[in-house]
Amino acid sequence: MGNPAPAAAVAAPVRSKVSRDDWLLRGVLVVVAAFLAVGILLPLYALLSKSFHNADGKFIGFANYQSYFTNPALFQSIENSVTVTVVATLISVVLVFLYAYGLTRTCMPYKSLFKGIALIPILMPSLLPAISLVYFFGNQGVIKGVLMGETIYGPIGIVMGEAFYVFPHIMTILLIAMSMSDARLYEAAAALGASRMRTFFTVTLPGIRYGLVSAFFVAFTLIITDFGVPKVIGGQYNVLATDVYKQVVGRQDFEMGAVVSMVLLVPAVIAFFADRIVQRRQVAQLTARAVPYEPKPARGRDLAFLIYCSVIGALIVAMLAMAAYASIVRLWPYNLTLSIYHYQFDLRDGGGWASYRNSIQMAAWTAVIGTAIVFIGAYLVEKSRGFREGRAALQFLAMVPMAVPGLVLGLAYVFFFNDPNNPLEFLYHTMPILVICTITHFYTVAHLTALTALKQMDPEFESVSSSLKVPVYKTFWRVTVPVCVPAILDVSMYLFVNAMTTVSAVVFLYSPDTALASVAVLNMDDAGEVASAAAMGMMIVYTSAGVRLVHALLTRGIALRTQAWRKR
Amino acid sequence: MAQSDTKTAAARRPYLEIRGLIKKFGDFVALRDISLDVFEGEFVCFLGPSGCGKTTLLRAIAGLDIQTAGSIAQAGRDISALPPSGRDFGIVFQSYALFPNLTVNKNVAYGLENRQATKARVAARVEELLALVGMPEQGDKYPAQLSGGQQQRVALARALATSPGLLLLDEPLSALDAKVRVRLRHEVKDLQHRLGVTTIMVTHDQEEALTMADRIVVMNQGIIEQVGTPEEIYRRPASPFVADFVGTMNFLPGTAAGQGRVRMGGVELATANGMPAVSQGGVVTVCIRPEDVATRNVTARTPNAVRATVDELEFLGSFYRATLRPSGSEPTRFRADFSINLMRDLRIAEGGEIIVSLPPEHLRVYKDAFTTTGDAI
Numbered sequence: 009m010g011n012p013a014p015a016a017a018v019a020a021p022v023r024s025k026v027s028r029d030d031w032l033l034r035g036v037l038v039v040v041a042a043f044l045a046v047g048i049l050l051p052l053y054a055l056l057s058k059s060f061h062n063a064d065g066k067f068i069g070f071a072n073y074q075s076y077f078t079n080p081a082l083f084q085s086i087e088n089s090v091t092v093t094v095v096a097t098l099i100s101v102v103l104v105f106l107y108a109y110g111l112t113r114t115c116m117p118y119k120s121l122f123k124g125i126a127l128i129p130i131l132m133p134s135l136l137p138a139i140s141l142v143y144f145f146g147n148q149g150v151i152k153g154v155l156m157g158e159t160i161y162g163p164i165g166i167v168m169g170e171a172f173y174v175f176p177h178i179m180t181i182l183l184i185a186m187s188m189s190d191a192r193l194y195e196a197a198a199a200l201g202a203s204r205m206r207t208f209f210t211v212t213l214p215g216i217r218y219g220l221v222s223a224f225f226v227a228f229t230l231i232i233t234d235f236g237v238p239k240v241i242g243g244q245y246n247v248l249a250t251d252v253y254k255q256v257v258g259r260q261d262f263e264m265g266a267v268v269s270m271v272l273l274v275p276a277v278i279a280f281f282a283d284r285i286v287q288r289r290q291v292a293q294l295t296a297r298a299v300p301y302e303p304k305p306a307r308g309r310d311l312a313f314l315i316y317c318s319v320i321g322a323l324i325v326a327m328l329a330m331a332a333y334a335s336i337v338r339l340w341p342y343n344l345t346l347s348i349y350h351y352q353f354d355l356r357d358g359g360g361w362a363s364y365r366n367s368i369q370m371a372a373w374t375a376v377i378g379t380a381i382v383f384i385g386a387y388l389v390e391k392s393r394g395f396r397e398g399r400a401a402l403q404f405l406a407m408v409p410m411a412v413p414g415l416v417l418g419l420a421y422v423f424f425f426n427d428p429n430n431p432l433e434f435l436y437h438t439m440p441i442l443v444i445c446t447i448t449h450f451y452t453v454a455h456l457t458a459l460t461a462l463k464q465m466d467p468e469f470e471s472v473s474s475s476l477k478v479p480v481y482k483t484f485w486r487v488t489v490p491v492c493v494p495a496i497l498d499v500s501m502y503l504f505v506n507a508m509t510t511v512s513a514v515v516f517l518y519s520p521d522t523a524l525a526s527v528a529v530l531n532m533d534d535a536g537e538v539a540s541a542a543a544m545g546m547m548i549v550y551t552s553a554g555v556r557l558v559h560a561l562l563t564r565g566i567a568l569r570t571q572a573w574r575k576r
Numbered sequence: 577m578a579q580s581d582t583k584t585a586a587a588r589r590p591y592l593e594i595r596g597l598i599k600k601f602g603d604f605v606a607l608r609d610i611s612l613d614v615f616e617g618e619f620v621c622f623l624g625p626s627g628c629g630k631t632t633l634l635r636a637i638a639g640l641d642i643q644t645a646g647s648i649a650q651a652g653r654d655i656s657a658l659p660p661s662g663r664d665f666g667i668v669f670q671s672y673a674l675f676p677n678l679t680v681n682k683n684v685a686y687g688l689e690n691r692q693a694t695k696a697r698v699a700a701r702v703e704e705l706l707a708l709v710g711m712p713e714q715g716d717k718y719p720a721q722l723s724g725g726q727q728q729r730v731a732l733a734r735a736l737a738t739s740p741g742l743l744l745l746d747e748p749l750s751a752l753d754a755k756v757r758v759r760l761r762h763e764v765k766d767l768q769h770r771l772g773v774t775t776i777m778v779t780h781d782q783e784e785a786l787t788m789a790d791r792i793v794v795m796n797q798g799i800i801e802q803v804g805t806p807e808e809i810y811r812r813p814a815s816p817f818v819a820d821f822v823g824t825m826n827f828l829p830g831t832a833a834g835q836g837r838v839r840m841g842g843v844e845l846a847t848a849n850g851m852p853a854v855s856q857g858g859v860v861t862v863c864i865r866p867e868d869v870a871t872r873n874v875t876a877r878t879p880n881a882v883r884a885t886v887d888e889l890e891f892l893g894s895f896y897r898a899t900l901r902p903s904g905s906e907p908t909r910f911r912a913d914f915s916i917n918l919m920r921d922l923r924i925a926e927g928g929e930i931i932v933s934l935p936p937e938h939l940r941v942y943k944d945a946f947t948t949t950g951d952a953i
């Protein structure tokens with residue numbers, strides 16, 4: 009019977025039955041979404057609402073905003089913030105562009121060494137480079153004459169510190185953009201007799217334009233929302249990030265803190281959406297047929313870039329070395345004998361060694377719990393069947409933290425959790441709230457990493473296992489997790505290192521019992537114990553570096569052990 | 577539409593009954609009211625160009641992308657709305673989808689371990705299955721250590737492990753080298769025949785469909801163009817689309833001349849295959865396959881004889897494809913396949929004139945004016 013006559017009546021739409029697996033996945037998805045709702049949406053709402061209320065909790069509309077924008081001192085901060093951010097962004101993007109160009113488009117030697125050096129700033133809380141700058145250019149700085157009478161405490165110091173701080177972040181973006189180039193375009197340009205200059209402007213620049221734009225936005229957001237550098241080295245030069253801190257911690261004016269936070273949220277949100285639009289366009293850039301570009305040796309160029317990268321690399325190493333050195337010098341600059349005096353944290357205010365142990369504990373919890381939540385969340389977004397609205401909602405929630413600066417998040421947590429009417433109030437001033445806050449703060453990048461790994465898996469694994477009637481959690485555990493181990497390790501290391509170095513969000517949330525190392529750096533620096541601040545900063549660096557090392561060893565070990573089934 | 581009974585078809589209730597299936601992706605309609613029966617033990621191929629809806633139909637049968645409307649019944653049970661885990665099928669994908677971190681043994685055993693069978697029985701079954709697909713003693717290897725053809729056999733063994741009532745193959749051979757592909761065609765067909773498992777295979781490769789299927793379902797733009805045995809599809813294409821998609825076909829413009837006759841420029845031709853409902857003088861398309869153009873023992877009195885000039889000869893290895901221009905003012909050209917033997921015997925050469933016949937039994941006439949998707953002359 010070939011083709012029976014179609015059913016006479018118009019068939020009713022089919023509503024697919026939901027299997028037990030699907031119910032399970034949906035249930036877990038709702039749990040993860042609830043975590044993110046509590047972790048980001050509700051606190052943000054509390055923050056927004058706070059900015060419209062006065063200290064007595066009365067709704068006063070835009071009155072807080074009005075007094076903010078009519079206060080010249082506060083308003084000045086906006087101008088200051090934008091000025092240093094634009095300058096620091098331009099400088100760092102140019103510096104990084106040349107550095108990344110050397111790493112991808114020349115045949116200079118020691119490329120992987122330079123790549124490694126450029127990643128150093130990731131290991132440091134942003135307070136630390138600022139402290140190094142103080143030792144270089146401060147009142148007792150070794151080379152303060154270089155500034156020709158200008159002070160490092162102010163815009164100059166902020167710009168230098170921020171350029172250092174964002175270097176690895178934009179380098180990663182530009183390296184990816186530059187390595188995704190199609191050699192055939194260069195061959196075509198050469199065959200058509202284009203000059204080097206013309207090739208650069210017609211092939212190289214257009215090819216990486218999205219990467220460049222993305223680098224600009226990321227640098228801009230990171231810098232305008234960074235708190236560590238201006239806190240240490242800003243001096244009297246107020247910026248938005250330090251204003252939030254001063255309003256809340258210094259003047260206990262929470263409402264005004266909320267208003268400044270909302271103002272700080274604006275550029276971050278704009279940059280976030282602009283970056284998303286740009287990223288979406290970049291997808292179609294490179295076809296599968298593209299041939300990767302291989303630079304050919306050119307002595308003059310290679311040498312020039314080697315010199316340039318060496319200078320930049322030396323500066324980066326010098327920033328780290330200065331902090332390390334300052335931390336072990338007895339009394340700068342009068343007594344330069346080496347000692348571990350400044351590492352005796354228990355003799356100083358700021359939390360002592362307990363704060364370091366707290367940090368390790370907090371970072372470990374963040375890495376373990378955060379990785380589990382992030383990976384399961386990404387799995388649900390990418391691999392579950394049906395329930396499109398739920399998946400889209402979770403994906404949206406996962407992207408929100410990217411647009412929220414740490415300070416804003418931390419303050420939002422204060423308003424949300426330190427509310428007697430909130431049943432979750434018991435979390436306030438505890439270790440769990442620090443963990444929840446940190447997981448949320450760094451959720452987006454971790455989520456995207458996990459998502460990328462999951463996208464590379466054959467989408468039919470789930471189809472096959474459901475056809476074999478194997479429950480979804482079994483396939484998740486036996487196949488998905490083992491295959492994604494490298495990405496899982498990446499995510500956990502990312503969360504651990506950031507939990508160690510972050511200061512902005514947690515600075516509002518720690519209690520005397522849960523002081524953290526990065527906060528101790530801030531407080532000791534505030535108290536004038538700069539060398540001890542540097543010492544604690546170095547402890548964070550050593551720990552982060554150690555974790556990275558362990559991660560590298562683990563990754564290599566797994567690569568060897570799974571060689572049999574991993575194609576390379 | 578051509579009736580195409582397999583031997584037992586009429587007697588039994590179909591194993592798979594698809595009724596009025598519609599699938600929409602937003603505004604795009606991927607399946608338009610598809611109805612189809614598949615009988616137990618049959619090997620059915622869904623054949624069509626990419627985007628015709630064949631994979632969508634397969635995924636609806638599997639429950640992976642459930643249809644917007646319409647019903648599917650398997651072995652008398654309505655499965656229209658069931659999730660994949662509630663249905664009874666094994667599936668093999670073009671990408672194999674073997675679990676990379678599990679050995680061949682564990683891949684094959686994946687669906688068995690869940691069924692409370694003892695370890696020994698699972699192991700025995702795995703061994704049996706690997707022997708069945710011709711891969712004994714390869715069980716400890718990982719998928720990445722196998723060739724594409726071997727991986728596909730493992731995927732087949734895994735899909736068959738739980739003895740499903742229905743085997744679904746989604747372009748299973750497309751990712752393989754040409755030679756491996758040809759060998760696996762026979763192996764898969766042979767295996768299916770031995771096990772007698774009802775099988776549906778999706779393919780865009782007409783040769784694959786013609787050699788493997790009991791019945792072919794030709795699809796185009798979300799509808800079924802024709803269902804029939806390979807022979808029927810090839811010999812009696814129900815539409816110009818099928819005629820064009822399967823094999824090579826000449827499409828020649830003509831006009832209806834009444835009583836089973838068509839006029840093509842200066843010549844009038846008879847067809848033994850019936851005429852479409854077109855009034856006299858209406859536009860039709862006349863079709864004939866190049867290999868059906870006869871030359872040997874053709875004279876001017878042979879039915880449908882045409883005098884033609886050899887415009888071009890294209891050497892294709894085992895035969896020549898000639899481009900012929902009928903004598904007279906006719907600009908229409910058509911292709912004919914001549915064996916090497918024939919070329920020699922009849923001394924056919926470029927520029928020469930020959931008499932060919934377009935045998936009435938091979939001449940098919942369609943209503944629509946049709947533009948070929950392939951290399952139209």
